[in-house]
Amino acid sequence: MSSSPHTDSFALLVDFDWQNQRDQQLNPDLLHQRDRRIGLSLSASLPPREQARAWLARLHPNSQELPGQQITQRFGWVTAAIALLGVMTGISTFAGLLAYDGSQRINVLLILLLVLMQLVFTLLSCTVAARGVPSAPWFSSGRLAGLLSLLLPGDKSSLSLFHHQHGLKPLYPWLVLRFSQFFACAFSASALLCLLLNVTVQDLAFGWSTTLQISATTLHGLVSTLALPWQAFFPSAVPDLALIEQSRYFRLAGSAQSGLDNPALLGQWWPFIAMCWLSYALLPRIVLAIWIERRWRRRLAGQLEQHPGFQPLFRRLHRAWVGTASEQQEGDTEAVAAVSHAAITMPKLKAAKVVHWADTAYGHPDLRQIVPTLDADDSYCAGGGHGLDQDEAVIEAFSHLPDDLPVVILVKAWEPPLAELQDFLLDLRNLNRHNSFYLLPINPGQKLEPAESKYLPQWQHFITRMDDAHLHLVKAADAD
Known part of the structure; x- marks a missing residue:
């Protein structure tokens, strides 16, 4: 369905503002690293507006996630x-x-x-x-x-x-x-x-x-x-x-x-x-x-160029990220802490509840190929463009699960974890004290692929901060 240029501009502005607010919850260094990787793949000859559009497309290959x-x-x-x-x-x-x-x-x-x-x-x-x-x-x-x-x-x-x-x-x-x-x-x-x-x-x-x-x-x-x-x-x-x-x-x-x-x-x-x-x-x-x-x-x-987050985005896209010595030392400490939460291979599950965070891989035909042993009873969508009502409905549906029924949460590997996901997991944990939660980062797109190793440290750090003995970071069997 085609749209006129001015409605397209309004949709782009809404999407940019929505993503900018989500990014404000992220660690500035992780945010800079993420956007710098995207910036290296963008053509410098693209107009700023089109670069912003391409940046959003890289963050959200499924445009339905955007509001x-x-x-x-x-x-x-x-x-x-x-x-x-x-x-x-x-x-x-x-x-x-x-x-x-x-x-x-x-x-x-x-x-x-x-x-x-x-x-x-x-x-x-x-x-x-x-x-x-x-x-x-x-x-x-x-x-x-x-x-x-x-x-x-x-x-x-x-x-x-x-x-x-x-x-x-x-x-x-x-x-x-x-x-x-x-x-x-x-x-x-x-x-x-x-x-x-x-x-x-x-x-x-x-x-x-x-x-x-x-x-x-x-x-x-x-x-x-x-x-x-x-x-x-x-x-x-x-x-x-x-x-x-x-x-x-x-x-x-x-x-x-x-x-x-x-x-x-x-x-x-x-x-x-x-x-x-x-x-x-x-x-x-x-x-x-x-x-x-x-x-x-x-x-x-002209409103997109005047948005408070527009110029900071282009600084992150086109300026190299340089960490200080103290930041490097802190990163080494976090890496040591993350060793105990290294990603494990996805276990064979007879049954599970599945959450597609921000619609990650929801309905994707290749999902069985990347996780061949997964036999989920139910799939639910939460986070991302879904409202709080949807998140609360999923939490309610997951209340008081049998202790031996695990929960698998599918997330986009390249998108840093937000406080929104942390709150969601804490609410689930309050209702299910002993269930195992498996956090599975993947790369959704035209073809579903396992997470690249370079994206796993941010999720290991997230697991470390959660400090949950029953929350595990997992990867597909064929991930490197």
């Missing part, structure tokens, strides 16, 4: 919901204004007041957009996600991912302004269609009435001024003085047609009303929406 496309799709649904809300509001508003039972005329001044309000709102939006949308400190990602969940109440889990995208905060006001234009355009267009439909199927009687001392001549001057944009090519949509004089009514006069020799004149207001709405409500909104959309796309195109 960008998912959030972009949900935003498309939110946009459609906002437009639908605008259509419903526009139809209901004009249906109320044009409700006619023959006892009273439809007051043209009330409709003109609504036209004026639409024009004022358009000018205010234009002013805000022209001066630059300020970043409101009180408008957080959580509040925006809460508002969006009102439109998609059945998809709160997906929108909750957006709650943590703090690097996108400069875009929040622009998102709200953009959504408001979709609503306003849908409102204005549906209101005009409602007017034309009512004129077609009903015999409407328009008029004007006010407590203010306004003469027909004064109103004629106002009407003529409003009609300047179309009076040259649509003169029939400009009410004359005679129509204005004859269509004035007073509530005490009784019938809507009282005092009229030709009641059909009352329907001649509709071309003027339609042109007023088109010229001062709908068309300005469409023009403003197009302008704001272009400004949104320009802002979106």
Whole structure:
């Protein structure tokens, strides 16, 4: 399924911000080493944006792990919901204004007041957009996600991912302004269609009435001024003085047609009303929406380069990692501590529970080849792009396992272990005190391969820090 360039840019920005937040939990040295290895394989001629995209692709060969496309799709649904809300509001508003039972005329001044309000709102939006949308400190990602969940109440889990995208905060006001234009355009267009439909199927009687001392001549001057944009090519949509004089009514006069020799004149207001709405409500909104959309796309195109994690990433990609003597000594100490947690060959298991951390090798046809003795009863996905609700559901499913039933956790070998995985394992251990946990790093991709030896030390160090006698680092039988 193809996507437009601006939706692709938004998805890339969401993915980058999501990965950047995960990387902040990592050891800076391990992070630099990981990204430097990726940087050596990237072409220096690639534009920075494409290098960032390639970096994400190396970290996540399965793009389904990343939240960008998912959030972009949900935003498309939110946009459609906002437009639908605008259509419903526009139809209901004009249906109320044009409700006619023959006892009273439809007051043209009330409709003109609504036209004026639409024009004022358009000018205010234009002013805000022209001066630059300020970043409101009180408008957080959580509040925006809460508002969006009102439109998609059945998809709160997906929108909750957006709650943590703090690097996108400069875009929040622009998102709200953009959504408001979709609503306003849908409102204005549906209101005009409602007017034309009512004129077609009903015999409407328009008029004007006010407590203010306004003469027909004064109103004629106002009407003529409003009609300047179309009076040259649509003169029939400009009410004359005679129509204005004859269509004035007073509530005490009784019938809507009282005092009229030709009641059909009352329907001649509709071309003027339609042109007023088109010229001062709908068309300005469409023009403003197009302008704001272009400004949104320009802002979106440059937001990735302005992200706080963008320049640090390129320093890690293109600068060699040099450890100090103290760091080397610390690394030697950790290596000695990791000897007791060296990777063992995957044992033969008659049955096991399997966790595909961050969807590692989930459903992969080669999984049986890399671990031929594995005969898992159930497979579960957790971590990565899955929300906390999914992790808690897996933990609940694993509660109080038989003591002789092991748990195998499949992880990406090249991705350093995060605190998220540590918390998950601790929660599992609290529910299953004596079960054996086997941590199996592999290299998922088009072809499933066992972990390379160079990736095992970081996992040995992770096992050491966990200090769990029943947690074992394992490797496939054919790993080197």
